[in-house]
Amino acid sequence: MTRFILAAALAAVASGALALGSASPSTSSGAPPPELTQFANEWPAHNLNLSNTRATTASSINSTNVTRLKPKWRFRLKGAGAFGKFSSNPIVLGNTVYLQDLSSNVYALNRATGALEWKHTFGRSSVGPNGVAYGYGKLYGATDRAAFALDPANGHVLWSRTLIRNGHEGIDMTPTVYDGTVLVSTIPGNARAFYAGNGDGIVYALDAQTGATKWEFNTISDGAKLWGNARVNSGGGLWYPPAIDSAGRVFLAVANPAPFPGTKRYPDGSSRPGPDLYTDTLVALDGSTGKLLWFRQVVRHDIRDYDLQDSPVLGTIPVGGVPTEVVFAAGKMGRVYAFEAANGQPIWQRAVGEHRNDLGRLTRWPQVVLPGELGGVETPMAYDGSSLYVPVVNLPFRYTSTSVKPASRAGLFGGTGELVALNPVNGSVRWRQRFATADYGAATVSNDVIFTATFNGKVFALDAQTGARLWSAQAPAGVNGFPAVDGDTLLVGAAAPGPYVKHASDQLVAYSIN
């Protein structure tokens, strides 16, 4: 059956119709762990819930009091990764804030004071993003090579499972927990080397109690063959938690293929001819078996490193007058997509940010491309039922068919940012707020306020209706982490690399209105 589905999928690709029709309903229930319900008024998961909405109405922070936000406590961040020390989302349950730094170390802090309750030192550097998830009385996460469960009371390891198959693979994501299952994916690289060849992104469904594998799904459609050249090629995997719906479907947003744009021997990704499925693809699986339900590839044969890596977001919008469950997806190609959750039928797509030479083949001579390799929609969106809020990075790179580098001498620090609010029904732009530096700070909604943060360490509160700036603060370092809202408190991890903040101090800062 699986082979039949794959054959049908490939036939569909060959005919240009990239969606695969729904096979059969999922047998999974998609139930969140009880703690996500119990602590729903706090911030119990990376993206708040299994729909990845990142929008809370349980907080007391709103447009009338947001200007009162002031630092309440700070916690020093120390463990470094490929891009600073913190590229994640703290979670809050009960009286504790849990977080993971970019050395994979996990911390439990007192929610009221920020005092350290315990830490578990892994000392395994991560490219990031990473982070921890909670469920069934355990705290889950991953190092660059293994998934683990910790005792949330003291940080002791309850189980650990090595998932990488070789030194060319790694892990850099926050797991998702549902139905007694922990989902986590490998990626084709780690902090020592990335895209070195022979690296698959494989999604593992692990038993939440024991870590035993329930099922796995290789995001490389032909597995070990790696599109015909396993020595050179690699790709796929997840950066962020997938979405789980109440029908038990798992929605994966899969990253890019490599090498990109290509090598001297294999320009334009010619070592991997064809669409390179399931890279840059939204994939729907049966959450209980891992069986493929449908997929939709948004960038065929990607040569620009245009991942579809952002956490998919679930919502309901009218389609033909009928309330319909949809999946919003976005990534480094700088486009946002809406698909029907049941079958992957496309509803709309919208380009956000600046675009230039972002489609088609590359040339032998340098061209400036936008979004560049580290631009587009890099970090999680938010959805409050009225609008979809999209953080954007405009960072140009100069590409040829065999090379890529930043277009300006400022390199990674030459970008600008935007937060764009889209109408979820048709993708039209409601408002757009621009920033002086890149927005790697996600979108987070508290009532009628949208929070985001930029690479220069500015934290912003915007009006949900208009995008007007209501409040801002300078964090003690640059930000490429994602704010969480908990009651009267905004948690911001500031530990990005860069020249923006003199005498930068890498910290998790709790801003409170009280």
Add this chain to the structure above:
Amino acid sequence: MKLYSIAVLAALTTALIAAGGAAARPAAVSSTTVRVTAKDFFFRLNTKQVRHGRVTFVIRNASSALHNFAIAGHRSKTIGPGKTTRLTVMLKRGRYPYRCTVDSHAELGMKGVLRAT
């Protein structure tokens, strides 16, 4: 027997002189140290050119992220902020591209070419 002893002594003396000479003279292979500073996201080397032979790179991470240094098929340890590591390689005459292999750091500017003369 005496004659044999003298011959042995002579051979030993020759060997010791040879060994002592090797220790006293500069090694036939030159040894150079290159100081490398890793920043966000570029390398600063104290020279762009070295004499061929044994080259030791002393790599200091002066950034807030992880970095390493790869050259001529060898790669240093990946080190965190404030740390220092060493990488020793043998270089023949030629041009040697170097890079940080961490994620996209090379594309961001952490690469260059060292010349061995």
